[in-house]
Amino acid sequence: MNSQASCYCPVAAEAETIRPYSFSVFKSVNEISSFLWDNHIPAGNMLMTHDYLKLIEETHGNTMAFRYVQVKHNDTTVGTIYFQIVKFESAQLINYFPQGDSFFLNALRNVSSVLLNRINLKMLVSGNVFMTGENGYYFSAAIDKATRAKLLRKAIRTVMDNDKAIKAVLISDLYAPKTEFDEGFKPCGYNEITVESDMSIALKPKWATFDDYLNALTSKYRVRAKKVFALCNENNVVCKELNAEAVAANEQRLYELYNKVMANADFKLAVLSKDYFRKQKQQLPDNYRVFAYFKDGVMLGFISAFVNGKKIEVHYTGMDHEICKPIHLYQHMMYDMIKLGIETRVARLHFGRTAPEIKSTIGAVPSPMYGYLKHRNPLFNFFVAKPYTANLKPKQYTFRNPFK
Numbered sequence: 001m002n003s004q005a006s007c008y009c010p011v012a013a014e015a016e017t018i019r020p021y022s023f024s025v026f027k028s029v030n031e032i033s034s035f036l037w038d039n040h041i042p043a044g045n046m047l048m049t050h051d052y053l054k055l056i057e058e059t060h061g062n063t064m065a066f067r068y069v070q071v072k073h074n075d076t077t078v079g080t081i082y083f084q085i086v087k088f089e090s091a092q093l094i095n096y097f098p099q100g101d102s103f104f105l106n107a108l109r110n111v112s113s114v115l116l117n118r119i120n121l122k123m124l125v126s127g128n129v130f131m132t133g134e135n136g137y138y139f140s141a142a143i144d145k146a147t148r149a150k151l152l153r154k155a156i157r158t159v160m161d162n163d164k165a166i167k168a169v170l171i172s173d174l175y176a177p178k179t180e181f182d183e184g185f186k187p188c189g190y191n192e193i194t195v196e197s198d199m200s201i202a203l204k205p206k207w208a209t210f211d212d213y214l215n216a217l218t219s220k221y222r223v224r225a226k227k228v229f230a231l232c233n234e235n236n237v238v239c240k241e242l243n244a245e246a247v248a249a250n251e252q253r254l255y256e257l258y259n260k261v262m263a264n265a266d267f268k269l270a271v272l273s274k275d276y277f278r279k280q281k282q283q284l285p286d287n288y289r290v291f292a293y294f295k296d297g298v299m300l301g302f303i304s305a306f307v308n309g310k311k312i313e314v315h316y317t318g319m320d321h322e323i324c325k326p327i328h329l330y331q332h333m334m335y336d337m338i339k340l341g342i343e344t345r346v347a348r349l350h351f352g353r354t355a356p357e358i359k360s361t362i363g364a365v366p367s368p369m370y371g372y373l374k375h376r377n378p379l380f381n382f383f384v385a386k387p388y389t390a391n392l393k394p395k396q397y398t399f400r401n402p403f404k
Contacts, residue, residue: 056128272316310346
């Protein structure tokens with residue numbers, strides 16, 4: 001099946017508008033000049049640099065594959081696109097299927113569960129599945145949004161034409177509202193999906209200390225915050241920031257606690273390698289921060305974060321839920337991230353998608369996100385993928401406003 005036959009859109013007309021552009025596909029970042037790649041990455045975005053992608057490739061090359069695309073216009077590189085190829089287990093989607101008391105809905109859910117359990121495939125994902133909001137493509141400022149989308153779709157067709165084992169593609173973590181970038185995806189057979197919102201908080205410049213933040217809360221939430229800290233103090237829980245040597249020394253425990261959290265995740269496209277935390281800390285000792293919580297010398301949990309320019313990306317956590325839940329350790333971690341943000345004078349903290357209700361109680365607000373999914377087979381895409389993606393919705397949560 002050629003790329004034109006597999007796309008429900010005016011491919012010929014679209015191809016004509018991007019005819020001056022050429023595409024080079026690489027399987028390893030080592031095949032690409034670091035200067036040419038990094039030249040198109042916005043300043044301060046360390047999570048798309050040549051060095052960072054090399055680390056991802058080195059630590060996860062045995063569980064996923066990668067594709068790097070350079071887009072040229074008249075022999076000048078004008079864009080870079082990053083893809084990860086992962087094994088997609090469709091059974092996870094049942095967690096997002098509508099639930100209800102009706103016989104019809106329950107029957108449909110049961111049938112869907114059986115069907116989804118049989119669908120496992122190689123999926124091409126735009127961006128980095130380990131980060132929220134990183135969709136993996138950057139272009140020269142002169143290229144408008146509609147053309148960027150055409151170039152992205154062309155890059156996807158090029159990669160998939162060269163690897164028939166890839167059965168589907170996911171473009172995720174797009175932030176609302178939609179723009180002219182989105183206009184061509186549905187006509188091209190892509191199915192829109194709704195994903196969980198990214199929870200983030202804007203740190204006010206007047207918050208010079210954590211006490212300033214606490215004073216901005218209503219009495220109810222200020223009392224709650226103090227209770228969280230008191231519980232940890234009463235239980236002799238101590239927070240320590242880990243340097244590179246300490247991360248290496250605690251590598252096994254960090255991975256155990258990380259896996260305890262991942263075991264409860266509704267949906268995951270990939271799992272971190274055991275050596276990721278150690279190698280990440282070694283590569284970015286000042287920008288990758290790891291905080292661990294100990295009781296009687298035993299690590300109960302940890303949280304990690306990237307200080308990335310004027311924002312902090314709260315990364316993975318790990319904890320023993322049975323021990324940590326009674327003392328509200330997770331919420332303690334969230335407050336500690338706000339402390340870190342105030343101390344480093346960043347403008348915003350991104351907390352990602354998990355546990356949105358708890359994050360809203362500390363002041364984080366949701367940023368709606370969506371994406372596009374498409375299967376290679378047009379019939380499967382239309383009769384299976386399209387109706388299922390239309391019915392898959394994230395869980396509904398009650399968000400709080402803790403501020404005065």
